[in-house]
Amino acid sequence: MKLPIVAYGDPVLRKKAEEIEEDYPNLKQLIDDMFETMYGAHGVGLAAPQIGLSIRLFVIDGSPFAEDDEDGEGDATLKDFKKVFINPIIVEESGEKWGFSEGCLSIPDISEEVMRPSNVVINYLDENFEEQEISLSGLAARIVQHEYDHIDGKLFTDKLGPLKKAMLKGKLDSISKGMVRVGYKMRFPNQKKGR
DSSP, X not given: XXXXXXXTTOGGGGSOOBOOOXXXXXXXXXXXXXXXXXXXXXOSEEEGGGGTOOBSEEEEEOHHHHTOTTTTOOOGGGTTOEEEEEEEEEEEEEXXXXXXXXXXXXXXXXXXXXXXXXXEEEEEEOTTSOEEEEEEEHHHHHHHHHHHHHHTTOOGGGGSXXXXXXXXXXXXXXXXXXXXXXXXXXEOTTOOTTO
């Protein structure tokens, strides 16, 4: 089932999310719904806070970047990069910071260059609650870092400079009020009723 994605301005996006136990209610269904919601919105990652749940869970499928189009600069490591991350912990971030234009399903129609370290080591539980640890680099690392920020109550716009943030303020306020067109279901925190 496709779930509504919470828009910028909702307090749930600013909370540090809680860890979950293996007996979390309907976890398998939730994971399936998160993948369906992410695919329906043409995303490559979706964190639980983005659907209104303040829990440490996110899903990723980087394959759209693997096929990355006409310029032939696809990332082959992303071809089979479909994973569920439960209670993840970033063990290490390393390497030179590099810029890439990031967007977010909770902040539609805005994408900005964000600097992030090129490598990450992350420890997490998979959908079977088995412990995993992987080292990632490039776009795979970036996708994980972006989603990990969500479960820590951070957004990619937090990483922008003061001038860029000031320039985006009006657009961000409009998003929180529902004054944006999107091709997927959203929940807007400051939308006036009757619109």
